[in-house]
Amino acid sequence: MIKVYKEIGQVDILAFGIHPDDVELSASGTILSHIDKGYKVGVCDLTKGELGSRGTPRTRLSEAKDASDIMGIDWRVNLEMADGFSSIDKAHILKIAEVIRLAQPKIILANALDDRHPDHPRGAQLVREAFFFSGLKMITSIQGKPHRADTLYHYIQDKQLSPELCIDITKYVDTKMAAIRAYKTQFYQGENAEDNEGATPISSKAFTDFMIAKMKVFGRAINAEYAEGYILHREIGVDNLMDLR
């Protein structure tokens, strides 16, 4: 486990991504909004994204650190699993369960269950299983006290899935885009930026435009300018219907 940004401590929200930048692309508005409300957030990347076409694992780690600074999260770690083809097995699940036990979060955010990149659903499945097994006290081979988070939400990334929950991030959209641009080797940096590596589908201005359009579509559903969309792991409940819109 590489520490990208400070040591693991207790947090309210723990966000997982199989690649560094998944969390920024899909859930950083939610993270910024909850940090603003006083909650603590940690991020755990499962791989270093070493199969990415541009940049290197080293540049990606330093970009993840810069994005973490922009989001204001408490800590970030990288589990250094192999990018691509990582299997859903005991060793991988327990590595993730250990981070959950050390962080004791109320809420977990995870990759989309269905997406264009096949790693995303695999990351989602690994975290779903770790979400359950981290609570079993008979598992004693990993660090930390047994802990089951209250719930888990799958953020929506590339594929057009219908959200079951939308979170208003209108106030945070500019900071979110700055956190995404911190991945300098990956994403569009503006018209005057030097680009000395080959273009990829995600490095174009069109991809940034698509991201903004998607946040607007999710926002429209809840009468907000911009939102992030989530798929539920289980039913949600509230005490007060007025808390929903």
Ligand SMILES: [Zn+2]
């Ligand atoms: Zn990804």
